[in-house]
Amino acid sequence: xxxxxxxxxxxxxxxxxxxxxxxxxxxDHENMFWYRQDPGLGLRLIYFSYDVKxxxxxxxxxxxxxxxxxxxxxxxxxxxxxxxxTSMYLCASSLWGQGNTIYFGEGSWLTVV
Amino acid sequence: KNQVEQSPQxxxxxxxxxxxxxxxxxxxxxxxLRWYKQDTGRGPVSLTIMTFSENTKSNGRYTxxxxxxxxxxxxxxxxxxxxxxxxxICVVSAGNNxxxxxxxxxxxxxxxxx
Numbered sequence: 001x002x003x004x005x006x007x008x009x010x011x012x013x014x015x016x017x018x019x020x021x022x023x024x025x026x027x028d029h030e031n032m033f034w035y036r037q038d039p040g041l042g043l044r045l046i047y048f049s050y051d052v053k054x055x056x057x058x059x060x061x062x063x064x065x066x067x068x069x070x071x072x073x074x075x076x077x078x079x080x081x082x083x084x085x086t087s088m089y090l091c092a093s094s095l096w097g098q099g100n101t102i103y104f105g106e107g108s109w110l111t112v113v
Numbered sequence: 114k115n116q117v118e119q120s121p122q123x124x125x126x127x128x129x130x131x132x133x134x135x136x137x138x139x140x141x142x143x144x145x146l147r148w149y150k151q152d153t154g155r156g157p158v159s160l161t162i163m164t165f166s167e168n169t170k171s172n173g174r175y176t177x178x179x180x181x182x183x184x185x186x187x188x189x190x191x192x193x194x195x196x197x198x199x200x201x202i203c204v205v206s207a208g209n210n211x212x213x214x215x216x217x218x219x220x221x222x223x224x225x226x227x
Contacts, residue, residue: 098208103159
């Protein structure tokens with residue numbers, strides 16, 4: 001069965017802390033994505049990657065960075081967490097090419113206090 | 114700018130009733146349209162993927178339609194169950210080779226009451 005695993009479901013961090021959100025997929029997918037989901041705003045793309053060491057900015061990359069050192073792992077980094085980054089973060093992956101199913105992880109709820 | 118609009122924003126129906134959710138899009142060039150179901154506090158799960166040439170596609174009690182001329186899609190749920198309570202998200206893919214240019218709708222929150 002297809003699986004996208006986000007290592008942390010619930011986190012509480014302090015303002016200014018560095019935060020790592022990890023995502024691993026076991027399907028050998030080329031594409032990986034990080035979204036945040038906020039009430040009334042839907043899913044917004046932060047970053048995506050279509051290959052190892054490749055990354056592209058999404059719609060809201062400010063305040064975030066990513067790392068993809070291995071094909072199966074895509075990490076989202078908040079260099080200095082702020083309260084407006086309190087949100088649900090969703091990782092997703094898919095095969096390269098059109099028409100392929102995008103698989104989502106279960107989400108990571110981050111609260112910055 | 115690519116956009117996906119869903120309606121209604123929220124919907125309450127009684128168990129056993131049918132309902133239809135709408136999705137209008139302005140995404141170019143169009144590649145495919147997907148419907149996802151997202152239970153509260155969980156990640157979205159794929160229901161259907163429809164390409165330009167497909168008018169209708171079913172997945173159990175879920176039937177999606179696509180009218181590429183009017184750029185509209187609908188998701189029809191038949192004989193609703195309590196477990197259908199969730200948000201339903203329409204996602205349209207633009208036509209790049211990587212398949213990673215996605216535009217998300219805001220979702221419709223469905224509540225099925227006994």
